[in-house]
Amino acid sequence: MIRPSRPDEGTRIIEIWRGAVDATHDFLTPDDRLAIDEMVCGFLPHAPLWLAVDENDYPLAFMLIDEGHMEALFVDPAQRGTGIGAALVKHGLALHPKMTTDVNEQNDQAVRFYERMGFKQTGRSPIDGQGRPYPLIHLEYVN
Template sequence: MYQLRPSTERDQAHILEIWREAVDATHDFLTDVDRAAIECEVSTLFAQVNLLLAVDNSDTPQGFMFLHEGHLEALFVDPTRHGQGIGKALVQRALADHPQLTTDVNEQNIQALAFYKRMGFECTGRSPCDGQGRPYPLLHLQHRSSGEPVLAAGNGTTN
C-alpha cells in the first residue's frame, strides 16, 4: 500500500535517485550529454517546487509527480515498482483536482505514452523539440474527460 504526501527537503536525494533510475529505464534515446544537462536542470527544479510523493509503509518515496496549474510537469516511478499502481494513483489524484489535466511526453518514450493512453489521455499536438530546444519530440496530451476536441497526432484531424 502507498500513501501520498508532499515532499520535504529530506526527500530530495531519494527523489533524484528515482528520477535517474526511471530515466535510465525509459529514456534510452537521450544522449549522455543531454541526460547530464537534464539531470542538472531537474535537480535544481525539484529542490524548488512542491512534489507529491507516493511513499511505502516505511515512508520511502517510490514515485512522485510535479503538478503546475493543471499541467502534469513530471511523473516518475521507481522502475522496480512499475505496474504496481503508483503512477495511476498519482495521476488519479491530479485528475481529482484538475479534470482537464494536460501533460507532455517524449514521443520516443513508448512506455510512458502507453501508460497515459491507458489512463485516458489523448494527443492534442506535437512539438519537434523538447522545452529546451533539444531534438526530442514531445506529444502534448490532455485527459479525455475534459470534453475538448482532441486532435490525432500528426494528421490534424479531430477524434
C-alpha cells in the same frame, strides 16, 4: 499513500528520477542526459511534489503539477507496473480534472500509459521544452 514532499527528501527524489530516466529514456544522448541531470538537480528537490510512499513513508514515485499541467511523473524502476504511477495520476486528476501533460514521443511505454489512463493527443512539438531534438506529444485528459 500519497502526500506532499518535504524539503529533506531531495536526495531520494533525485534517485527516483535518475532510475526512472535510465530505465525509460534510452533515446537521450549522453551529453543531453548529463545536462538535463544538472538542471533537474538544481530545481527538483525544492519543487512542490506529490509523493507516493510505502507503509514506512519511503518515497517510491513522484509527480509535479503546475497549474493543471503535469510537468513530471517518475516511478522508481523497481515499482513499475504496480499501479503507483496510475494512483498518482488519479490523484492529480482529482485536483485538476482537465489535466494536461507532455510526453517524449520516443518513450513508447509512457505514451501507452497515458492513453490507457484516458489522455488524448492534442498536438505535437518537434523539440522538447529546452529546444532539444526530442519530440513531445501534448496530451489532455478527456473523461
